[in-house]
Amino acid sequence: KLIPNEIKDYVRGLYGRPPVAIAPEMVKKIIGDAPVVTQRPADLIKPQMPEFRQAIAQYAHDEEDVLSYALFPDQAKDFLGRREDPFYDVPEQKVSLSFEPTHD
Numbered sequence: 001k002l003i004p005n006e007i008k009d010y011v012r013g014l015y016g017r018p019p020v021a022i023a024p025e026m027v028k029k030i031i032g033d034a035p036v037v038t039q040r041p042a043d044l045i046k047p048q049m050p051e052f053r054q055a056i057a058q059y060a061h062d063e064e065d066v067l068s069y070a071l072f073p074d075q076a077k078d079f080l081g082r083r084e085d086p087f088y089d090v091p092e093q094k095v096s097l098s099f100e101p102t103h104d
Helices: 005-012 024-031 049-055 063-071 073-084
Strands: none
Touching: 005 024, 049 063, 063 073
8 A cells, every 4th residue: 555755754752752652563664774863853964054045145134034045935036126127037138129200
């Protein structure tokens, strides 16, 4: 049978410690020999704020802008870019005009 990855992650402890211990034979069936996380799962995530600060440095004014980018990268970049320059994502177009003056 197929077991969803979310269930495997839950059994591995990636969502925190379950409220009730899972029977060892069930753990073995679900995740095999994969290690079970016994520490705080968030401690396994590498710090990303420096990357976010660098990626959005051109548009960010404060920490709130960086946090917006961390949570919603595409939307925040568009929003912050337009805040600085309303035409920041408008493609440049070369236009040539010619006209002849009319005399009345």
